[in-house]
Structure formats: structure tokens, C-alpha cells
Amino acid sequence: MVDFQYKDSYDVNDLVEIVRILRSPGGCPWDAEQTHESIRRDFLEEAYEAVEAIDEGSTEHLKEELGDVLLQVALHARMEEEQGSFDLNGVADGVCKKLIYRHPHVFGDVAVSGTGEVLTNWEALKRKEKHQATHTDALNSVARSLPALWRAEKVQKKAKKAGFDWPDVSGAVDKLSEELSEFKAAVAENSNVEEELGDLLFSAVNAARFVKVDPEAALQKATEKFIARFRRVEELAGDRPMEDMDLAELDKLWEQAKHQA
Template sequence: MVDFEYKQHYTVKDLEEIVRILRAPGGCPWDAEQTHESIRRNFLEEAYEAVEAIDEGSAEHLREELGDVLLQIVLHARMEEEQGRFDLDGVADGICQKLIYRHPHVFGDVKVSGTGEVLSNWEDLKRKEKGQKTNTDALSAVARSLPALWRAEKVQKKAKKAGFDWPDVSGALDKLSEEIEELKTAVAEGSNIEEELGDLLFSAVNVSRFVKVDTEQALTKATDKFIDRFRKVEAQAKAEGRPMEEMSLAELDALWERAKHA
């Protein structure tokens, strides 16, 4: 039995102690053998599940998922503490220092006219803090681990700050049309397909910026719509007493059109 004080309610400090016990000799073998790399995907999954709870509008679900995210943070901090590099307090100190530095209009004597100036100052301070001397440095600093559409959008926004952008959506739409034709050629020739498809997606993200649509959300909704219509197609096929796999593409297209207008 471990030496641990059981309570009705626990705090972040208690979570730190629980994680310490789990990773210590005599604790949990699975927890003890985990590394930053082995639970990297867990961190991403927990963050996405927290976002899903936000989308649901469920406070109780969000509380649970934020707890799972917090566990990941405490685990990673504990691993570093075991190596003598930093602990959870060091993590908190770092973000506190950053927030104070990047809010000189709150913790200093800088005057701002509104949110736009706050964001502009934030980016300028961030570049100084990160030692980003060129615009390319700022683009390169966008995390490669981000979802590709999201990363493309952030890179494009930073390029815009350097003046590298079309004046309106028409330029982005023309480029999108151009990339569609180039993809068609690549497919016909059987070469450079991945590159041309990437250019097409990048151009689609450019259009989304101008029309102020979140590409990740738009694609998520499109996928949900596809699933909903597919469900209707499958139900119609079942009602006709025929498996989808035995129907022709023309028959399935006809069911799809009916599902679109159902």
C-alpha cells in the first residue's frame, strides 16, 4: 500500500504527487516506462477530445477532458523533473513570464487602441522573444506538427504581414483554378501528382482566408455531411433489399442524389 492521503477533493499538487507515485519504484509499470515520445500521440488525442467537448457545449465533459490534458502536462513535466531539468512550477513560471512580457498594455505602460493593436504587438514581441530576424524565420517557426490545413493558414497569414498576398479573393480563386488544371495534367501524365495536389490544397486554404472560413471546420462539416448522406444511401439500398456492394455506380449515384434532397 502506498503512502498517500485519500481526500474527498484533490488539487493540482495532489495530481503531481499521484503521477510521482505512479512513476516511482513500486508504482505502475506502464506509467514508469513511458517517455515523451511514447505518449506524444496521447497528448494530441486528449487535446482534440477537449476541443470536441467545447463543440458539444458540455461543461461536465469539458471538465473531464481538461483533466486528461492536464494529466499529460503533469506527466511530461514529471519526466523532466526526474532528469533534473525542470518541473511543473518551472512550466508555470515560463508561461507567467511570457504572459507578462506579451501584455505590456496590462503589466506595463504601453497604450493600445484595441484588439487589433494588441495582436500586432503580441506578434512583434513574439518575434523578438524567439529571435526571428526575418519574415522567413517567422514562417519556418510555425509548428510542422500542426494539422496541414491549419499550418498552411498560419504560414499564409504570416506571409500576408510581410505584404505577400493578393489584394482580394479574386487572385486566390484564379490561383485555385490554375492549380486544378495543373492537377488534371499531372494525373493524366501520371507524374508530380502529390506535389500538384498539395498546391491545390494550399490554394484552397488561401481562398478560405479571404472568405473567413476555418478550413479544418469546413472539412469536418463536409465529412460529416458525407457520412450523413452515405447513411441515407445505405438505408435506401437496404429498403430495396440490395447490398450496396452489388449495386452499379449509376444506381448508387441515383440514391446519392435522392439523399442530397431528402
């Protein structure tokens, strides 16, 4: 039995202590074996589950999932503490200093007219802080671990700050049509298909940005719509297995499902 004080209510300091015990000799063998790399995916999954709780509007679920995210932070910080690098307090110190630095209109004497100016100042301070001397440096700073649609959108927004953008949505739509034609040609020739598909998706994100649609959310909704219609097709098929039907029959059922939605 480990030396641990049980309580009716715990705080962040208790979490730090529990994680320390779990990774110490006599603690949990699994926790002790983990590395930054081994739980990298866990971190991403917990963050997505927290977002799902936000989408659900469930306060209790959100509290639980934020706890799981906090656990991931505590675990990574503990790993670094064991190496003598930094601990959770060091993480908090860093983000506190960052917030103070990037809010001179709150913690300093800078005056702002509104949210737009706040965001402009934030970006300028961030570039200075990250030593981003060029616009390309800013584009390269966008995390490659982001979902591809979101990363493309962020890169495009940073390019816009350099003046590299169409004046309105028509340019983005025309480019999308152009990329679709190039993708069709690539498929027909069976050449550069992946590259041309990437260009098409990148252009679709650009069009989404102009009409103020989150491309990730739009694709998620399209996927949910597909699942709902697919379910209806399967229901309409009745006792016949879908795999025994030809495409023409399935298309007919799909059109029925589409008009019933």
C-alpha cells in the same frame, strides 16, 4: 500500499504527487515506462477530445477532458523533473513570464487602442522573444505537428504580414482554378500528382482564409455531410447490398439522398 493521503477534494499539487508516485519504484509499471515519445499521440488525442467537449457545449465533459490534458502536462513535466531539467512549477513560471512580457499594455505602461493593436504588439514581441530576424524565420516557426490545413493557414497569415498576399479573394480563387488545372494535367500524365495535389490544397486554404472560413472546420462539416448522405443511400438501397450495385445505380441513389437532405 503507498504512502498517500486520501482526500475529499484534490488540487494540482496532489496531481503532481500522484504522477510522482505512479512513476516511482513500487508505482505503476506502465506509467514508469512511458517517455515523451511514447505518449506524444496521447497528448494530441486528449487535446482533440477537449475541443470536442467544447463543440458539444458540455461543461462536465470539458472539465473531464481538461483534466486529461492537464495529466499529460504533468506527466511530461515529471519526466523532465526526473532528469533534473524542470518541473511543473518551472512550466508555470515560464508561461507566467511570457504572459507578462507579451501584455505590456496590462503589466506595463504601453497604451493600446484595441484588439488589433494588441495582436500586432503580441506578434512583434513574439518575434523578438523567439529571435526571428526574418519573415521566413516566422514562417518556419509554425509547428509542423499541426494539422496540415491549419499549418498552411498560419503560414499564409504570417506571409500576409510581409505584404505577400492578394488584395482580394479573386486572386486566391483564380490561383485555385489554376492549381486545379495543373492537378488534372498531373493526373492525366501520372506525374507529380502528390506535389500538384498539395498545391491545390494549399490554394484552397488560401481561398478559405479570404472568405474567413476555417478550412479544418469546413472539411470536417463536408465529411459529416458525406456520412449523412451515405447513410441515406444505404437506407434507400434497402435489402440490396451496396457492393452489388453498379456505380450508376449508386449515383442515382446519391442524387436522391442529396435532394432529400
